[in-house]
Amino acid sequence: MSTHAIGIDIGGTGIKGAIVDLEAGELVTERFKVATPEGGKPDDIVAEVVKMIDGMGSAADGLAVGICFPAVVIHGRTMSAANVSKKWIGLEAEALFEKQLKRDITFVNDADAAGVAEVRYGAAKGKDGLVILTTLGTGIGSAIIYDGVLVPNSELGHLEIDGNDAEKKAAYSAKERDDLDWEHWAKRLQRYYDVVDALFSPDLIVVGGGVSKNANDFLPLLKLRPEIIPAKLRNNAGIIGSAALAEPKAAALTSSK
Numbered sequence: 001m002s003t004h005a006i007g008i009d010i011g012g013t014g015i016k017g018a019i020v021d022l023e024a025g026e027l028v029t030e031r032f033k034v035a036t037p038e039g040g041k042p043d044d045i046v047a048e049v050v051k052m053i054d055g056m057g058s059a060a061d062g063l064a065v066g067i068c069f070p071a072v073v074i075h076g077r078t079m080s081a082a083n084v085s086k087k088w089i090g091l092e093a094e095a096l097f098e099k100q101l102k103r104d105i106t107f108v109n110d111a112d113a114a115g116v117a118e119v120r121y122g123a124a125k126g127k128d129g130l131v132i133l134t135t136l137g138t139g140i141g142s143a144i145i146y147d148g149v150l151v152p153n154s155e156l157g158h159l160e161i162d163g164n165d166a167e168k169k170a171a172y173s174a175k176e177r178d179d180l181d182w183e184h185w186a187k188r189l190q191r192y193y194d195v196v197d198a199l200f201s202p203d204l205i206v207v208g209g210g211v212s213k214n215a216n217d218f219l220p221l222l223k224l225r226p227e228i229i230p231a232k233l234r235n236n237a238g239i240i241g242s243a244a245l246a247e248p249k250a251a252a253l254t255s256s257k
């Protein structure tokens, strides 16, 4: 068993990857990054991931590979495609990557990977009870983790709120699209997190996604019952969480320390 693993985070706009030290929960290589190919089609994305892992050189040999993706993933098959090509729906995605990479991989939802990373190494480390991570990006991703155990494939970005798909109103992309200042965006977030609290009663909400670096601009504007805090691992959470899920024994040793 190695204490290193490869993590790859596929998003609607970029594909990021690195080799991760699972004891520290840190990247041990540079963060490799390429733009997601136009249209986000399966073959094009797989080709970029193959190139990326090749580019990691001999350090990548023999390491477990975890890949996360913005869709519901049931036993390696992608069941949705909110911000990527519809060709992913119903695709045996894990098998497709394994064929082209010529090695086994672990394939999971992107927000689930980020949630696992924040609970094991980041903002929610050591927190018991119900932790809900939401990532505010192109869409809204969610991870539900109870006493350290992930309940996979929650899709809280697609809660229907006031007749709208929640992420269309409250994701960071909606702030940009509608040119909202922090106060106006915070009003939408307030409504969103009030509904999440009413339905799930979490002990802690962690806010991830690139915009979590600006947490001071919007989290203090929210008045919520549960504690709400910014993610720590930010843009690396998907990479670190995918790697941890790919080498669960090494990651488990770490989290019990």
Ligand code: BGC
Pocket (backbone or CB within 6 Å): 069, 070, 071, 072, 080, 082, 083, 109, 110, 111, 112, 135, 137, 138, 139, 140, 141, 142, 155, 157, 167
């Ligand atoms: C997708 C989720 C994903 C989230 C963040 C949503 O649109 O449905 O599966 O986790 O975006 O990328």
